[in-house]
Amino acid sequence: MHRITLIFAFLGIFILSAFTVENEKPVIKFALLKYNGGGDWYSNPTALPNLARFCNKYLGTNIDPANATVEVGSVEIFNHPFVHMTGHGNVVFSDLEAENLRQYLLAGGFLHIDDNYGMDPFVRPSMKKVFPELEFVELPFDHPIYNQSFKFNNGVPKIHKHDSKTAQGFGLIWEGRLVCFYTYECDLGDGWEDEEVHNDPPEVRQKAFQMGANMVEYVFSN
Numbered sequence: 001m002h003r004i005t006l007i008f009a010f011l012g013i014f015i016l017s018a019f020t021v022e023n024e025k026p027v028i029k030f031a032l033l034k035y036n037g038g039g040d041w042y043s044n045p046t047a048l049p050n051l052a053r054f055c056n057k058y059l060g061t062n063i064d065p066a067n068a069t070v071e072v073g074s075v076e077i078f079n080h081p082f083v084h085m086t087g088h089g090n091v092v093f094s095d096l097e098a099e100n101l102r103q104y105l106l107a108g109g110f111l112h113i114d115d116n117y118g119m120d121p122f123v124r125p126s127m128k129k130v131f132p133e134l135e136f137v138e139l140p141f142d143h144p145i146y147n148q149s150f151k152f153n154n155g156v157p158k159i160h161k162h163d164s165k166t167a168q169g170f171g172l173i174w175e176g177r178l179v180c181f182y183t184y185e186c187d188l189g190d191g192w193e194d195e196e197v198h199n200d201p202p203e204v205r206q207k208a209f210q211m212g213a214n215m216v217e218y219v220f221s222n
Helices: 003-017 047-058 075-079 095-106 120-130 188-192 202-221
Strands: 028-034 063-071 082-087 110-115 168-174 177-184
Touching (some): 047 082, 047 188, 047 202, 082 202, 095 110, 095 177, 110 202, 120 177, 188 202
Parallel strands (some): 028 063, 028 082, 110 177
Antiparallel strands (some): 168 177
């Protein structure tokens, strides 16, 4: 079997396992992407555990709240159908790391990049190294990722002020499939953090969690 096909089959097993009988041990974890360049990839440490709990409660998933950490160039990335990337600063992918991330995404994996503020000048050239033939495109509001269990008629919600720009959701689309979703001027991860970290109003945090759940549901159904 071709390596890509084999990896895709394994990812399919992991995705199907996200929806399991209650009280079964979770077999799937979200993964936080560890990258080089000096950017704080480790930002928002409570975000992914809280998102997992929200998805388990409202989507009926069985995701382990203890997320994994994977390096861009590691084979371990293929164990996780949903990888989250965040930070405030520089991002650097080596040639080997870019190729590994590309193969992961082609194999059926999904990358969510959440600009925690200041990532934009670094994310775009880094992902261009991964997919030189693709450009980030702003997703229309009728895209399925905005229309899962929760409806977002105006696209991604605005969670933090940042530069007071409109929140936007961009995607890299490979052969009709969204492989990377980039949330800009939005900061979903801050909304997923423990309540006392940023003191966001409950309704704002709820929107952040709902958008995160939509992403997860989109990945598990595609």
